[in-house]
Amino acid sequence: MTSLAKAECLLPQESSQTEDLTVTIQTPTGAFEFPCQEGETFLHAGLRAGVSLPYECATGTCGTCRGRLMTGEVDIGWEASPALAKLKREKGDILLCQTKAKSDCLVRVPAKTVTQTSAEAVPAKTRGVICNSRKLTRDVVEFQLKLSAPMTFEAGQFALLTSPSVVGARAYSMVNHSIDKTDSIVFVVKRKHGGGFCDWLFSDTVDGTEVDVFGPLGRATFDTSEKKNLIIVAGGSGIAGMMAILERATRSNYFSKYAGHVFFGVPTLKDGFYLDELAKFVAKAQGGLNVTLALSNEQPSQASHPNYEGIKLANGFVHTAMGASMAGRYDNAMAYLAGPPPMIDAALRVLITDGQLSPQAIRYDKFG
Amino acid sequence: MAWKKVCGVGDVEVNSVKLFDVEGVNVLVTNYGSGFRAIPPICPHMEEPLDVSGIVANCVLTCSKHLWAWDLRTEGMLGETEKPLKFYETREEDGALFVNMVEELVYDFDSEDDLDDDFFG
Structure with missing residues (x-):
């Protein structure tokens, strides 16, 4: 594969440009040492080296990657980070996902779960060129990245994108999925007002722009060996990672043995997207997969989508539609959630209270 | 021993949580x-307010933030939960719920996270 060869000759060149610093992480279960390039965050350097540092959002909001700087010089990163505000900065507390080494550093991390993992599936730094960007609805855009080094990832994972023109990294779930390495990954983004990265993506001039990519990340993944019925609850662009999960499941005929129930929440009928793709998944599953489009701001006039017979319509919030449809059918279920935090919270309540699902049977990226 | 009345036993619905002020101390009651x-009133993980994020079902309290969960019958931790809850001693009498308020129970976030040498000993 030519793109793979490209990756191999790219990496040594990169690392030879700067002298690597050494970061040592002390945890209750042992110490880990790894090289860190100047300007690279502790989290990225550690994960790249296969050290399973704790993280959830990897973008400075959740606080899961908290550590304490014992020695060394750092750049604390995003000053306005919501998670940083909760830390005891006078004691040297830092976020591994934001802090960049400026010298060799010693950091203590309270997590007891840090281990050295095998070289497989460790995230890596690469670059990607944006192409084929297209608007899916009035406020949702899809774009593709051509990666300079191909990536292997599991269905449901995300990557961090950084643009030279916008401060901070953004986390986006991969929409597509491939069992093999791929140099083409697809993302979908909902426009948020005042979101610098979003505004930039909607500017019509993004195709051809290069962005930094770090990934894959995230543990809310699907594997065909789950042997569970799937309940998928997504709000808006949260459908992204679910599309990868559905693609993975469909390709392995998963829905011939286990049921799939997808609940996709959008405000109105015209805000729906990926309906072609969802309808195809439904058709291929031959009865094993149900997809419901829940409209929070519109009363549907019929039970199915006017253009897609296989997609059911419901009125109300997506967690309500899920609760009504799933009542009494939660046996052997694994739930995947993605969407705005209030949606996640509401869906969790239904799954735990009505569905009696245990935390182990619910997967979502804890960005909050 | 200082038994203080918190609420009536009917004030907290089954499978719910409710926050009470017991002479200046916030106490969360779960039924x-x-x-x-x-x-x-807070999750021992990341200080999430449990009156908002706490879900009670099947005798289990789950914090919706990161799904830490505790068995309310045994007071034990479930799943990937890493810190125990602290419990006030309770007593029901004449339709009211009392707690034994010796001192306010607080989670020592600092010392448990305090990455001093003892922690790594």
């Missing part, structure tokens, strides 16, 4: 169906 538990 898990077969009994009550009185705990500090």
Whole structure:
């Protein structure tokens, strides 16, 4: 594969440009040492080296990657980070996902779960060129990245994108999925007002722009060996990672043995997207997969989508539609959630209270 | 021993949590169906307010933030939960729920996270 060869000759060149610093992480279960390039965050350097540092959002909001700087010089990163505000900065507390080494550093991390993992599936730094960007609805855009080094990832994972023109990294779930390495990954983004990265993506001039990519990340993944019925609850662009999960499941005929129930929440009928793709998944599953489009701001006039017979319509919030449809059918279920935090919270309540699902049977990226 | 009245036993619905002020101390009462538990009002993980994020079902309290969960019957931790809850001693009498308020129960976030040498000893 030519793109793979490209990756191999790219990496040594990169690392030879700067002298690597050494970061040592002390945890209750042992110490880990790894090289860190100047300007690279502790989290990225550690994960790249296969050290399973704790993280959830990897973008400075959740606080899961908290550590304490014992020695060394750092750049604390995003000053306005919501998670940083909760830390005891006078004691040297830092976020591994934001802090960049400026010298060799010693950091203590309270997590007891840090281990050295095998070289497989460790995230890596690469670059990607944006192409084929297209608007899916009035406020949702899809774009593709051509990666300079191909990536292997599991269905449901995300990557961090950084643009030279916008401060901070953004986390986006991969929409597509491939069992093999791929140099083409697809993302979908909902426009948020005042979101610098979003505004930039909607500017019509993004195709051809290069962005930094770090990934894959995230543990809310699907594997065909789950042997569970799937309940998928997504709000808006949260459908992204679910599309990868559905693609993975469909390709392995998963829905011939286990049921799939997808609940996709959008405000109105015209805000729906990926309906072609969802309808195809439904058709291929031959009865094993149900997809419901829940409209929070519109009363549907019929039970199915006017253009897609296989997609059911419901009125109300997506967690309500899920609760009504799933009542009494939660046996052997694994739930995947993605969407705005209030949606996640509401869906969790239904799954735990009505569905009696245990935390182990619910997967979502804890960005909050 | 300082038994203080928190609320009436009918004030907290089955499978719910409710926050009370007990002489200046915030106490969260959970009714898990077969009994009550009185705990500090925040999650020991990341100080999430449990009156908002706490879900009670099946005798289990789950924090919706990161899904830490505790069995309210045994007071034990479930799944990937890493820190125990602290519990006030409770007593029901004449339709009211009392807690034994010796001192306010607080989670020592600093010392448990305090990455001093003892922690790594």
